[in-house]
Amino acid sequence: MTDARQPGKEGGAVAPPDPWDPLVRVTHWLIALAVLLNAVLDEGGSALHVWVGWMVLAVLAIRLLWGVIGPAEARFSAFPPAPRAALRHMKALLRGRPREHRSHNPAGALMVYALWACLALISVTGLVMTDARSPVTIAEEKAAVAAGDWSVLASADDRAENGEIKEIAEEVHEVLANLLLLLAAVHVAGVAVESRALGRNLLRPMLTGSRRG
Template identity: 40%
Template sequence: MIEVWDPVVRLGHWVLVGGFLTAYLTEGEPEWLHTGAGYAVAATVGLRVVWGFIGPQHARFTDFVRAPRHALAYLSGLASGSAPRFVGHNPAGGLMALALLASLGATAFTGMAMIAQEGEGPLAPFMGPAATASVAIVSPALADDHEWSEHRDGRSGSETGEGWEEAHELFANLTLILMALHLFGVIASSLAHRENLVRAMIDGRKAT
């Protein structure tokens, strides 16, 4: 038995699972729990991306990111019972890891962009009402029409917030689907290669 998954990978994996499910199931109530879980996911995604370049061998993207044809060949072999075993991520699992990181990152970003429209969160200085006001160019002919201007700005902000909310829900549902597919793949690979991949992600150890 050798250590394949280092503590950063293992802890990050379970933080992403727990953080996403917490945020998804709470649906914003209570808000502090939903946003807190979202921040945990965002921070972990950022750390995992960095770790993919500077971490140990099996944590690096160069170790498991392969062309889609390799993933298809592995899945075909898995179906026929001839798929080779990999100590680290198999080609399909590697692409799924990238897809999950991208989808989780997009979910977290759109969530922060959504609350930024209300002047809250880390993106508020860049995407919130204050940022919008600082770059707005008001036509002199309409400068005195305060009622129209306020109506226009309020409507625009509402539409922008609704757009980010729809995108947030889209990526959240996409992430849930990817997680289900990932779980199915873990079960299939565990059975095919007669190893417990879930336990390996807990203690970090796999057979050579």
């Protein structure tokens, strides 16, 4: 009696890690939470919104570092952007016979890069909009204004000179935020479809892993 559920012994010759390594899991869910918070729940421009944005930058930074020095499946080299392979994968998926891959499948890999690009650009445009003031500073200034000290608004006037750039940044920030939500929805749908086609729950490796013990 052998264990039929041992990693790498089911499906194709190679399969994504089950579970994914802890850093990939932690960063994945923090980003998901951050997107949910900043796109849906909190108010744009609020101190909380800026806090969350800064955290996204940090999470993105550590994940990108992990993409260089992390374990094999978490590295960029395991899932290079390959549009043609992604197309092939989508076709195979439509026929109901997707192949297993050692990391993200080629279509999933494109999604990962698209999401990262969106997150990075949204964060950077957010920094432009707030003059890269830290959330602590923003909260302090808001508290000062609320307490009747309007002097901070004078310094805000000094910063208003590159208003045009800020307007563009704001436009980009909003368009990309909507695109990000759209991509996230496609990502979730993709996981559902692929799970069904592979006959294997792809969500579980991102949570705790499928194996017992």
